[in-house]
Amino acid sequence: MDSSSKVEKVLITGGAGFIGSHISDRLVESGFGVVILDDLSSGNLNNLKCDSSKIKFYQSKITDTSIEEIFAKEKPDYCIHLAAQTSVNHAMGAPLNDADINIIGSVNIFSLCKKYNVKKVIMASTAAVYGEPKYLPVDENHDVTPMSFYGLSKLTMENYVKLFNVPYIIFRFSNVYGPRQKSSHESGVIKIFHDRMIAKEEISIYGDGEQVRDFVYVDDIAQVTLRAIKSEVCNEIVNFSSNTGVTINELFNMMKEIYNYPYLPQYKEKRIGDIKDSILSNKKAKELFGSIECTDLTKGLFLLSKDCDVVQKERK
Numbered sequence: 063m064d065s066s067s068k069v070e071k072v073l074i075t076g077g078a079g080f081i082g083s084h085i086s087d088r089l090v091e092s093g094f095g096v097v098i099l100d101d102l103s104s105g106n107l108n109n110l111k112c113d114s115s116k117i118k119f120y121q122s123k124i125t126d127t128s129i130e131e132i133f134a135k136e137k138p139d140y141c142i143h144l145a146a147q148t149s150v151n152h153a154m155g156a157p158l159n160d161a162d163i164n165i166i167g168s169v170n171i172f173s174l175c176k177k178y179n180v181k182k183v184i185m186a187s188t189a190a191v192y193g194e195p196k197y198l199p200v201d202e203n204h205d206v207t208p209m210s211f212y213g214l215s216k217l218t219m220e221n222y223v224k225l226f227n228v229p230y231i232i233f234r235f236s237n238v239y240g241p242r243q244k245s246s247h248e249s250g251v252i253k254i255f256h257d258r259m260i261a262k263e264e265i266s267i268y269g270d271g272e273q274v275r276d277f278v279y280v281d282d283i284a285q286v287t288l289r290a291i292k293s294e295v296c297n298e299i300v301n302f303s304s305n306t307g308v309t310i311n312e313l314f315n316m317m318k319e320i321y322n323y324p325y326l327p328q329y330k331e332k333r334i335g336d337i338k339d340s341i342l343s344n345k346k347a348k349e350l351f352g353s354i355e356c357t358d359l360t361k362g363l364f365l366l367s368k369d370c371d372v373v374q375k376e377r378k
């Protein structure tokens with residue numbers, strides 16, 4: 063918060079989604095004014111757990127030029143740009159739609175940020191911009207050779223924001239997990255296992271299960287984003303991850319124990335285009351924003367399983 067004690071306002075595109083709603087919670091807790099712009103295509107107002115009187119919500123598309131009215135009225139100090147087409151598979155089948163939302167929509171947002179003097183834009187990018195890792199952990203100097211239209215549209219967003227001459231932070235996230243994630247999301251292997259283990263349904267693992275991934279807990283993302291808003295750091299590309307690899311087989315076994323799941327996984331043929339191993343380095347994030355105690359995977363999985371009980375009780 064600045065010294066004049068004026069409440070600073072943050073516009074979050076995609077704020078009713080999985081990651082956006084957790085960031086909204088943190089911002090409200092920290093005394094920021096929060097304005098959400100979301101078309102609710104995959105987000106949900108029920109995701110907003112914080113005091114809703116502290117949030118202004120606009121149901122709009124980022125591609126719609128009339129959203130200028132929101133910028134003119136709200137005059138946000140900061141913008142966190144999360145609204146996106148997030149599916150690799152969808153992008154491969156419908157690249158025009160992916161480019162429309164992720165590129166055209168982002169250009170609309172960045173132009174308005176520039177026009178309305180937003181102090182800093184924080185945008186969500188992805189490990190998919192790197193393509194097949196040449197070394198691990200992948201740091202920000204690694205080549206960028208996306209293997210999907212989704213990775214390419216995110217990389218293009220990155221290149222646009224750099225040219226808009228608005229202070230920016232580009233976060234490249236690894237696989238994010240936690241409460242409020244939809245199991246339909248491809249990156250949501252943990253949520254898929256979670257839902258299937260609760261329902262005692264069969265679980266498929268593609269390939270031999272020895273592929274390594276790093277999973278980062280959603281509230282850790284919310285914390286680092288809050289620090290990025292508060293800090294003077296700008297014009298940086300920063301990975302954010304747990305920096306810790308786990309194989310899909312290890313993940314399965316950890317969750318099998320937590321959920322008391324009785325079955326073994328069904329191994330299926332490796333999917334074309336799946337990266338073998340992926341771990342992002344978060345060394346730069348720590349240097350820029352200070353040490354963030356990343357939630358240990360066992361604890362994060364436990365929190366996820368507990369949240370489900372709470373939600374189930376609420377539903378009864």
Ligand SMILES: NC(=O)c1ccc[n+]([C@@H]2O[C@H](COP(=O)([O-])OP(=O)(O)OC[C@H]3O[C@@H](n4cnc5c(N)ncnc54)[C@H](O)[C@@H]3O)[C@@H](O)[C@H]2O)c1
Pocket residue numbers: 075076077078079080081082099100101102103104105106122123124125143144145146147148163167186187188189234235236237238239247249
């Ligand atoms: N979840 C992950 O593992 C992960 C990893 C790397 C990067 N990211 C990025 O983080 C961001 C948030 O992802 P998420 O997992 O919370 O997904 P999500 O689908 O839960 O959130 C996206 C939000 O954007 C909204 N939205 C989509 N298209 C829109 C449009 N045209 N106009 C307005 N709103 C629109 C959706 O309704 C949703 O609320 C995305 O940019 C995604 O690419 C996510």
